[in-house]
Amino acid sequence: MAKKPKPLDFHSKWSYAPAPESTDHVELKKSYGLFINNEFTEPLSGKYFETINPARETKLADIAEAGQADVDRAVKAARKAYDDVWYGMPASERGKYIYRIARIMQERARELAVIESMNGGKPIRESRDLDVPLAAAHFFYYAGWADKLQFAFPGKPGVKSLGVAGQIIPWNFPLLMAAWKVAPALAAGNTVVLKPAETTPLTALKLAEIIRDADLPPGVVNIVTGAGATGAAIVNHSGIDKVAFTGSTEVGKIIQKALAGTGKKYTLELGGKAANIIFADATIDQAVEGIVNGIFFNQGHVCCAGSRLFVQEPVADLVIRKLKDRIETLIIGDPLDKNTDIGAINSKDQLGKIKRLVKIGIDEGGTCYQPSCSLPSKGFWYRPTLFTDVTQASRIVQEEIFGPVLSIQTFRTVEEVIEKANNIPYGLSGGVWTDKGSKIFKVSSQLRAGVVWANTYNKFDPTSPFGGYKESGMGREGGLHGLSPYVNLN
Amino acid sequence: MxxxxxxxxxxxxxxxxxxxxxxxxxxxxxTYKLYINGKFPRTESGRYYKLHDKEGNVIANICRASRKDFRDAVAAARKALSEWAKKSAYNRSQILYRIAETLEGRKMQLIESLMKEGTTASEAETEFNLSVDRLVYYAGWCDKYHQVFSSVNPTEGSYFNFSFPEPTGVVSIVAPEHNGLLGLISVMAPCIAGGNTCIVLVSQQHPLTAIDFAEVIHASDVPGGVISILTGFKNELLSHFASHMDVNAIVYTHHEKEELKKMEEQASVNVKRAITWNKFNWKDSSAQNPYLIMDLQEIKTTWHPVGI
Structure with a gap:
C-alpha cells in the first residue's frame, strides 16, 4: 500500500538531507615514511607524528618526521638525480614525465579529493572541483613548457636550470600548492625536495605514489614530512640552490634573513589582507556572492582572501543586510558532505588564533555578527563572522586572520578607498565590483597588489601568474612568469 | 679650459x-652638495669628507650624508612615485632622452670632472660617451618592456586575464665604486625607466660626476624626488638603505661578502627585494638589458569575467 505523501511545508525552513562522499575507496596506510629516491623510507630520526581529520579529531596516519640527516639524504638524492639523469635528459622527455603525473592525478582525482577533505577539513565540493583538477592542470600546463623555454625569455637563448629546489608549502591547499611548486621546477629542469605542511601531509604523500607510478627517475622528486625544524633544515642546507616558500609573512621574513649571503635564489608567497571593494553601481547580488566567496571560501584559510570589505556608503546598509541574509543560509559541517559550504578549521592552533583575534576585534570596539547555525560537537569549527564598526587602525583590519572573519568599512570616493586599500604592508590581491569599465581600470591599476579580480573573486588558473607586492612576497607562480624563479638567466 | x-x-x-x-x-x-627632492641641500648633519687628487691635494669637500638626509630622500621618493609611475611610458621615455641630451651638452664639464678624479682623458671620454648612450638605450625601453614581458593568459574559465609589469616602488641604490658616472647611470636608468623612484648613494672616491649629473637631471624635466643623489660613506648608510620600512627594493653593486650578507638580512624586515648587480662590467654592452628593468618590476594580473 502506498504511503500517504507528506503535506508540502512552506512555513518552516527546509533542510538538506546528508549527502556524504564515500571514503570506501580511499586507501591510507597506517604510517608513511619519507619519500626519497622513489621509495618510502623510515626516517633516520626515528620520529613520527600523527596526522588527524580536523572535522572528527580522529587519527588518520602516523607520519615520519624528517630530521637534519633525513633532509640531507633527500637533498643528496635530488642532487644525484639532477647530475646523473634530469639535467642531461632531452627537454621533451622531461615534459612527458610531467604529463604523466598530470594524467595519473586526473585518474585518481576522486581519491585525492576525498583525502584532501579528510586531512584538511575543506568541503569536498571545493577539493573535488577546484583543488584537485587545478593541481592536475598545473602539471599539464608546465609539462608543455619543458621543451619551449627558449621562447619564454626573450634575448636569452641559453636558459639553464638551477639545480635542487627546496620547496615548503602550507596547509590550506596542500595538493594544489605541491603542484604549483613541483610542476614549474621540473619543467625548468630542476629536481625537488618538497616539504608539505605538518597538519596536511597526506595528499602530498599520495602525489609521491603518483610520481613513483609515473616512473620518474628516482630522486627527481623527494617528499619529506615534518614541521618547522624540517623546513629550516631544507632552507639552510648547502646543497639547495633555490628555495620556494608559501606561508606566513612572519616565517617568510625569517627565511629571507636565513638566506642572506648564500646566493640561493628564492621566491616567497606570503600573507595577505585583501581589500574587496564594492561600488554603489555594482550588481549588488553578484557582489554579495563575491564577498562570500572572497572570505568564506576554504574557511577563509586563503592568503588572497577578501578579508577587508569596503562598501560605498549609498549601498552599505543594503549590502550588509543581504550579506547577513546570505550567510544565514551557509551550511557548516562535515567536509565530506557535498552540500557543505564551510568545512572544518584546519587545526586546533588555527582555531585558537581565529578566536583570539575575534576577541581582540570585540575588545577594540568592533561589532561582531555571526549566523545562528549549529556546529558539530567534535572537531574544529568557526562560524562565518562579520565585523562592523572597525577602523583602519583595528588589529583585525591590519592583521591576517586566516579564518572566516570579514571586517567591513565604508567609503565615499574612489581616491579614499584606494588610499585605504593600499594602507597596509600586504599586497597580494584585491577585488573591485562595479559595472563601470573605466572605474575598474582606475582602481585595479592603482591597487598595489599582484592579483586583482574585477567582478569576480578567488579565481585561479595555471596560465595566470599569482604572487604579491610588498610584504606579501616576491616572485610569481603560474603562467609564463612562474618559470623565471626556476631558471638561471645569467 | x-x-x-x-x-x-x-x-x-x-x-x-x-x-x-x-x-x-x-x-x-x-660647492658639492646633495640632491634631494629636486633641491641641492648641504647635508643636514653638517659633516663632510675631503676628496683628494693623486698628489694628495684636496679637490673638494664632499657632503657626508646622514640617515636623516636619506630619510628625507625616501619621503620625497615616495611622494614622487605616483606621479612618476603614472606618467605615460612615452613621456618617461622622452624625459630619459632629455637627460641624455642635457648630459651631451655638458660633455666638457663631465670629462673635466672625471679627469679631476684621476681618469685619463681618453678613458674619460669613453666613459662619458657610454653614459649618454646608456641613457638613450633605456629611454627606448620605457615604452617597450611592458609589451615584451606582459601576457594575456588563456584561462580555462570564461575570463579576460592579463599580466603586466608595474614598478616595485621606492628603490635605494648603492652605485658602483668605479666608473662614477657610468656606474651611476647604468643602475639608475633601468630603475627609473621602469617607473620607480630612487635614492642613490654614489661612489665614495668618485663622487664629483654624480653631483654634476644631479645638475643635469635637474635641468631635464625629471620631477623632484624621482632621483635623489647622496654622497657619503657606504659603511655608514648601507644599513639604513637596507632596513628602511618604506623602501621597496635595494640594489647593491659591490663585492664585499659580509656587507652583502648584512644588507640581505636587513632587507628582510619588510620583505624588501634585495637585488645584486655586481657581475657586470659596466663598460660592456651586456651590462644593459631589459632584465635589469624587470628586476625592479612586479607583475600584476587582472581578471574580469567575459559575458553580458
Whole structure:
C-alpha cells in the first residue's frame, strides 16, 4: 500500500538531507615514511607524528618526521638525480614525465579529493572541483613548457636550470600548492625536495605514489614530512640552490634573513589582507556572492582572501543586510558532505588564533555578527563572522586572520578607498565590483597588489601568474612568469 | 679650459681661499652638495669628507650624508612615485632622452670632472660617451618592456586575464665604486625607466660626476624626488638603505661578502627585494638589458569575467 505523501511545508525552513562522499575507496596506510629516491623510507630520526581529520579529531596516519640527516639524504638524492639523469635528459622527455603525473592525478582525482577533505577539513565540493583538477592542470600546463623555454625569455637563448629546489608549502591547499611548486621546477629542469605542511601531509604523500607510478627517475622528486625544524633544515642546507616558500609573512621574513649571503635564489608567497571593494553601481547580488566567496571560501584559510570589505556608503546598509541574509543560509559541517559550504578549521592552533583575534576585534570596539547555525560537537569549527564598526587602525583590519572573519568599512570616493586599500604592508590581491569599465581600470591599476579580480573573486588558473607586492612576497607562480624563479638567466 | 685649470690650481693651494696667481682671474670653486627632492641641500648633519687628487691635494669637500638626509630622500621618493609611475611610458621615455641630451651638452664639464678624479682623458671620454648612450638605450625601453614581458593568459574559465609589469616602488641604490658616472647611470636608468623612484648613494672616491649629473637631471624635466643623489660613506648608510620600512627594493653593486650578507638580512624586515648587480662590467654592452628593468618590476594580473 502506498504511503500517504507528506503535506508540502512552506512555513518552516527546509533542510538538506546528508549527502556524504564515500571514503570506501580511499586507501591510507597506517604510517608513511619519507619519500626519497622513489621509495618510502623510515626516517633516520626515528620520529613520527600523527596526522588527524580536523572535522572528527580522529587519527588518520602516523607520519615520519624528517630530521637534519633525513633532509640531507633527500637533498643528496635530488642532487644525484639532477647530475646523473634530469639535467642531461632531452627537454621533451622531461615534459612527458610531467604529463604523466598530470594524467595519473586526473585518474585518481576522486581519491585525492576525498583525502584532501579528510586531512584538511575543506568541503569536498571545493577539493573535488577546484583543488584537485587545478593541481592536475598545473602539471599539464608546465609539462608543455619543458621543451619551449627558449621562447619564454626573450634575448636569452641559453636558459639553464638551477639545480635542487627546496620547496615548503602550507596547509590550506596542500595538493594544489605541491603542484604549483613541483610542476614549474621540473619543467625548468630542476629536481625537488618538497616539504608539505605538518597538519596536511597526506595528499602530498599520495602525489609521491603518483610520481613513483609515473616512473620518474628516482630522486627527481623527494617528499619529506615534518614541521618547522624540517623546513629550516631544507632552507639552510648547502646543497639547495633555490628555495620556494608559501606561508606566513612572519616565517617568510625569517627565511629571507636565513638566506642572506648564500646566493640561493628564492621566491616567497606570503600573507595577505585583501581589500574587496564594492561600488554603489555594482550588481549588488553578484557582489554579495563575491564577498562570500572572497572570505568564506576554504574557511577563509586563503592568503588572497577578501578579508577587508569596503562598501560605498549609498549601498552599505543594503549590502550588509543581504550579506547577513546570505550567510544565514551557509551550511557548516562535515567536509565530506557535498552540500557543505564551510568545512572544518584546519587545526586546533588555527582555531585558537581565529578566536583570539575575534576577541581582540570585540575588545577594540568592533561589532561582531555571526549566523545562528549549529556546529558539530567534535572537531574544529568557526562560524562565518562579520565585523562592523572597525577602523583602519583595528588589529583585525591590519592583521591576517586566516579564518572566516570579514571586517567591513565604508567609503565615499574612489581616491579614499584606494588610499585605504593600499594602507597596509600586504599586497597580494584585491577585488573591485562595479559595472563601470573605466572605474575598474582606475582602481585595479592603482591597487598595489599582484592579483586583482574585477567582478569576480578567488579565481585561479595555471596560465595566470599569482604572487604579491610588498610584504606579501616576491616572485610569481603560474603562467609564463612562474618559470623565471626556476631558471638561471645569467 | 682656462678657468677650470686656474680653479684647480687655486683649490690645490689651500681650498682656494688664500693664494692666487696674479695673472689669472679668481675662479669660482664649486660647492658639492646633495640632491634631494629636486633641491641641492648641504647635508643636514653638517659633516663632510675631503676628496683628494693623486698628489694628495684636496679637490673638494664632499657632503657626508646622514640617515636623516636619506630619510628625507625616501619621503620625497615616495611622494614622487605616483606621479612618476603614472606618467605615460612615452613621456618617461622622452624625459630619459632629455637627460641624455642635457648630459651631451655638458660633455666638457663631465670629462673635466672625471679627469679631476684621476681618469685619463681618453678613458674619460669613453666613459662619458657610454653614459649618454646608456641613457638613450633605456629611454627606448620605457615604452617597450611592458609589451615584451606582459601576457594575456588563456584561462580555462570564461575570463579576460592579463599580466603586466608595474614598478616595485621606492628603490635605494648603492652605485658602483668605479666608473662614477657610468656606474651611476647604468643602475639608475633601468630603475627609473621602469617607473620607480630612487635614492642613490654614489661612489665614495668618485663622487664629483654624480653631483654634476644631479645638475643635469635637474635641468631635464625629471620631477623632484624621482632621483635623489647622496654622497657619503657606504659603511655608514648601507644599513639604513637596507632596513628602511618604506623602501621597496635595494640594489647593491659591490663585492664585499659580509656587507652583502648584512644588507640581505636587513632587507628582510619588510620583505624588501634585495637585488645584486655586481657581475657586470659596466663598460660592456651586456651590462644593459631589459632584465635589469624587470628586476625592479612586479607583475600584476587582472581578471574580469567575459559575458553580458
Amino acid at each position: 682656462n678657468t677650470i685649470e686656474s680653479k684647480t690650481k687655486i683649490i690645490k693651494s689651500g681650498n682656494g681661499m688664500n693664494s692666487e696667481k696674479k695673472t689669472s682671474r679668481l675662479s669660482i670653486p664649486k
